[in-house]
Amino acid sequence: MTQFTPSLPPLHHQITPLLQNPNIMNKNQIPRPRPWPAACFPTTSKALSNFGDANCMEQLLVHCANAIETNDVTLAQQILWVLNNIAPPDGDSNQRLASGFLRALTARAAKTGTCKMLVPAGGTNLSIDTHRFNVIELANFVDLTPWHRFGFTAANAAILEATEGFSVIHIVDLSLTHCMQIPTLVDAIASRNYHEVPPPIIKLTVAADASFRDNIPPMLDLSYDELGAKLVNFARSRNMVMEFRVVSSSYRDGFAGLIEHLRVQQQHFVYAAESRTTPSEALVINCHMMLHYIPDETLSDTTGLTSFLYDSSSLAASSAVSVTPTSSLRSLFLKSLRGLDPTVVILVDEDADLTSNNLVCRLRSAFNYLWIPYDTVDTFLPRGSKQRQWYEADICWKIENVIAHEGVQRVERVEPKNRWEQRMKNASFQGVAFSEDSVAEVKAMLDEHAAGWGLKKEDEHIVLTWKGHNVVFASAWLPA
Numbered sequence: 001m002t003q004f005t006p007s008l009p010p011l012h013h014q015i016t017p018l019l020q021n022p023n024i025m026n027k028n029q030i031p032r033p034r035p036w037p038a039a040c041f042p043t044t045s046k047a048l049s050n051f052g053d054a055n056c057m058e059q060l061l062v063h064c065a066n067a068i069e070t071n072d073v074t075l076a077q078q079i080l081w082v083l084n085n086i087a088p089p090d091g092d093s094n095q096r097l098a099s100g101f102l103r104a105l106t107a108r109a110a111k112t113g114t115c116k117m118l119v120p121a122g123g124t125n126l127s128i129d130t131h132r133f134n135v136i137e138l139a140n141f142v143d144l145t146p147w148h149r150f151g152f153t154a155a156n157a158a159i160l161e162a163t164e165g166f167s168v169i170h171i172v173d174l175s176l177t178h179c180m181q182i183p184t185l186v187d188a189i190a191s192r193n194y195h196e197v198p199p200p201i202i203k204l205t206v207a208a209d210a211s212f213r214d215n216i217p218p219m220l221d222l223s224y225d226e227l228g229a230k231l232v233n234f235a236r237s238r239n240m241v242m243e244f245r246v247v248s249s250s251y252r253d254g255f256a257g258l259i260e261h262l263r264v265q266q267q268h269f270v271y272a273a274e275s276r277t278t279p280s281e282a283l284v285i286n287c288h289m290m291l292h293y294i295p296d297e298t299l300s301d302t303t304g305l306t307s308f309l310y311d312s313s314s315l316a317a318s319s320a321v322s323v324t325p326t327s328s329l330r331s332l333f334l335k336s337l338r339g340l341d342p343t344v345v346i347l348v349d350e351d352a353d354l355t356s357n358n359l360v361c362r363l364r365s366a367f368n369y370l371w372i373p374y375d376t377v378d379t380f381l382p383r384g385s386k387q388r389q390w391y392e393a394d395i396c397w398k399i400e401n402v403i404a405h406e407g408v409q410r411v412e413r414v415e416p417k418n419r420w421e422q423r424m425k426n427a428s429f430q431g432v433a434f435s436e437d438s439v440a441e442v443k444a445m446l447d448e449h450a451a452g453w454g455l456k457k458e459d460e461h462i463v464l465t466w467k468g469h470n471v472v473f474a475s476a477w478l479p480a
Contacts, residue, residue, distance in 0.1 A: 053094070054094045054097075054098075054371065057083070057086070057087060057094060057095075057097075057098040058364065058367050058368075060079055060082060060083055060098075061083070061098065061101050061102070061105065061363060061367065062360055062363060062364065063075070063079055064076055064079040064080060064083065064105050065105060065108075065359050065360050065363050065403075066360060067079060068105060068108060068109045068112055069112070069359055069360075071112070076109060080102070080105070080106065080109075083098060083102045084102065086098070087099040087102055090383075093371070093374040093375045093377070093378065094371070094374075096374050096392065097367070097370065097371050097374045100370075100392075100395060100396045100399040100400075101363065101366075101367060101399055101403060103128075103396060103399075103400065104396075104399045104400040104402070104403035104404045105403060105404075107400055107403075107404040108403060108404040128393050128396045128397050128400065129389075129393055130217045130219060130390070130393045130394060130397055131217075131218075131219070131389075131390040131393065132219045132220070132221045133218055133219065133220055133221060133390075134220075134221050134222070135220070135222065135227065135230060138177065138178065138180060138218055138220060139180055139183075141218065141387065141390065141391075142177050142180050142218075144380050144381065144387065144391075145376060145380060145449065146445065146446055146449050146453050146464055146472075147373070147464075147471070147472060148176075148177055148180070148181075148288070148289075149445055150348075150442060150445070150446070150455075150464040150471075150472055150474065151181075151288050151289070151348030151472060151474050152180075152181040152184060152288075153441055153442045153445045154346075154348070154434060154438060154442050154462060154474035155181065155286055155288065155346040155348060155474065155476075156181065156184060156185045156188055157434065157435070157437065157438035157441050157442070158344060158346060158432075158434060158438060158476040159171070159185060159284050159286070159344065159346065160185075160188055160189065160192075161435060161438070162282065162284070162343050162344035162476075163189075163200070163282040163284065163343060163344075164192075165280075166200055166280050166281065166282040166343075167198075167200050167201065167280040167281075168200055168201045168203060168280060168281040168282065169189065169200045169201070169202050169203070169281075169282050169284065170203040170205065170281055170282065170283050170284065171185070171202065171203065171204050171205070171284045171286055172205045172206075172258070172262065172283070172284065172285050172286065173204060173205070173206050173286050173288075174206075174207060174255070174285070174286065174287045174288065174290040174291070175206075175286065175287075175288040175289070175290060176216075176218070176288060176289040176290050177218065177288065177289075178213070178218070178220045178224075178227065179204070179206060179227060179231060181286070181288060182204065182231055183231070183234055186202065186231075186234065186235050186238055186240055186242070187238060189202065189240065190235075190238040190239060190240050199239070199240055199241075201241045201242075201243065202235060202240060202241065202242045202243070203242075203243045203245070203281075204228070204231065204242060204243070204244050204245070205245045205246075205247060205258075205261075205262070206224055206228075206244075206245075206246055206247070207247055207248075207249040207250075207251075207255055207257075207258045208224045208246045208247065208248055208249070209248075209249065209250040209251065209252075211250070212250070212251065212293070216293070216411065217393070217394040217397050217398075218394060224246045225246060228244035228245075228246065229244075231244060232244050247261045249261070251290070251293040251294050251411075252295070252408070253329070254294050254295070254329035254330070254332055254333040254336075255294070255333060259333070259336045259337075259340075262283075262340055263339075263340065266283075266340060282343040282344075283340060283341075283342040283343050284342065284343055284344055284345075284346070285337055285340075285342050285344075285345040285346070286346045287345065287346060287347045287348065287349075288346075288348045288349075289348060289349050289350065289472075291330065291333070291347065291349065291420075292349055292350070292412070292413055292414045292415060293411050293412075293413070294328075294329050294330045294333055295328065295329045295330070295408075295413075296328050296329070296330050296355055296413050296415065297328045298355045298356070298357050298413065299407070299408070299410075299413065330423060331423055331426065331427065334423055334424060334426075334427035334429070335427045335428075337427070338427045338428050338429060338479060341479055342479065343478075344432075344476055344477070344478060345424075345429060345476070345477040345478075346474070346475070346476055346477075347420060347424065347474075347475045347476075347477065348472065348473070348474045348475070349414065349417075349420065349472065349473065350369075350414045350471070350472055351416050351417045351463060351470040351471060351472060351473045352365060352366075352369040352414045352415075352416060353365050353414065353415055353416050353419075354366055354369075354402050354412055354413060354414040354415075355413045355414070355415050359403070362402060362403070363402075363403060366399060366402045366403065370395060370398070370399060372466045372469060372471055373391070373395050374392070374395065375466070375467075376450065376452065376453075376466055377391060377392065379449075379450035379452070380449070380450065398412050417458070417461065417463070417470075417473040417475070420473075420475070421459075421461075421475070424475075424477050425480075428479065428480045429477040429478065429479060429480055430477065430478055430479075430480040431459065431460035431461065431475060431476070431477055432460060432476045432477065432478050433460040433476075434460070434461075434462055434474075434476065439455070439457070439462060442455055442462065442474075443455055446464075452466050452467045453465070453466060454466075454468070458473075460475070460476075461473055461474060461475040462474050
């Protein structure tokens with residue numbers, strides 16, 4: 001715990017001069033009872049240290065969120081003062097976690113009613129310095145931790161099994177990590193024994209959305225056309241033929257452009273295959289931490305966005321699926337995929353619930369999930385390293401998006417595994433278990449990392465854990 005002097009210390013974040021005294025009250029503010037005894041507002045280092053555990057920090061953040069939502073500027077500034085002094089951004093993992101939420105709450109206060117006064121008129125620099133990676137940096141970055149490697153390894157094993165015997169493997173890669181999974185998949189396909197039969201042609205299709213690539217971390221410093229050229233060259237070096245295609249499409253409308261493109265391509269393929277004895281193209285839909293950006297019911301309920309998109313017939317018309325008032329773009333997207341009759345659908349995502357329209361519920365859920373990346377970082381990155389700064393900046397970006405934003409700006413709408421399972425089943429998919437060889441391969445990958453990482457099976461799916469807590473799930477689905 002950082003040591004403080006008995007007098008009021010300088011603020012770590014310099015939120016506002018108002019916070020230098022937690023007892024200042026706006027002259028127009030109506031006095032309200034505090035949610036704890038007055039003695040709990042510390043003025044000494046000893047008293048401050050009592051607030052240093054994670055549970056207390058969570059309660060302070062919850063009370064601060066409530067104060068901001070009710071425009072109680074006095075209570076908000078009192079709690080922000082405490083948080084500023086117990087949650088330095090360079091402290092232990094719990095302190096850095098709380099610091100990220102403090103920054104997010106301050107950003108929310110800056111645009112909320114009378115709480116705007118908590119930020120000086122000249123403004124406070126609350127920007128997060130997220131890094132733009134080159135390809136090598138990003139490949140090394142995602143290999144640091146099982147957070148992404150878990151999904152890569154499980155997905156690749158399932159894809160290899162599902163596509164055996166096909167002469168063309170068409171992979172639609174919807175990935176947060178910009179195709180970083182693909183080189184290892186190409187390697188695995190190339191290493192198969194084809195018994196004098198030519199290896200399969202790989203078709204790789206990605207959805208390009210410039211606003212996504214340029215604003216949601218991890219961000220890449222080159223275009224998808226340039227990325228595709230590198231992947232094609234890599235495949236060639238493995239004696240594989242790859243066709244790379246970029247389709248302009250956005251998560252905002254449920255990847256309607258991508259669905260329409262695939263539907264048209266499929267019709268052409270079926271027509272061309274009529275003269276062949278057997279069509280042999282496998283269609284693989286690989287969804288790696290991307291589907292939670294598609295608007296869900298909570299956004300639809302508050303903005304009417306989904307109704308607008310349905311009326312514009314973008315996704316519904318292209319996929320010929322039924323639309324109901326309670327439908328969401330996520331459900332429509334999955335039903336559209338089912339209409340394409342894919343060989344296999346891989347769904348990997350974070351196992352948390354960040355969809356609530358209630359700020360406090362969302363804050364609690366995020367706090368009790370995002371402690372994990374802060375807790376794990378000490379096992380693989382030293383303090384002060386550039387990669388650690390990049391890593392934690394990306395987490396701060398996620399926290400701020402979950403806490404400080406609403407409506408279409410709040411894109412981090414992660415939902416838990418059981419909800420995705422129900423969506424997949426409603427779209428007429430059935431889960432398929434990962435083989436023992438696949439599970440063994442994932443376990444071998446985890447052995448390369450810290451001892452706290454683990455794996456467990458839940459129904460047909462597998463879940464990455466940290467110290468027993470669910471982190472990421474991986475699932476494979478076939479048309480029912």
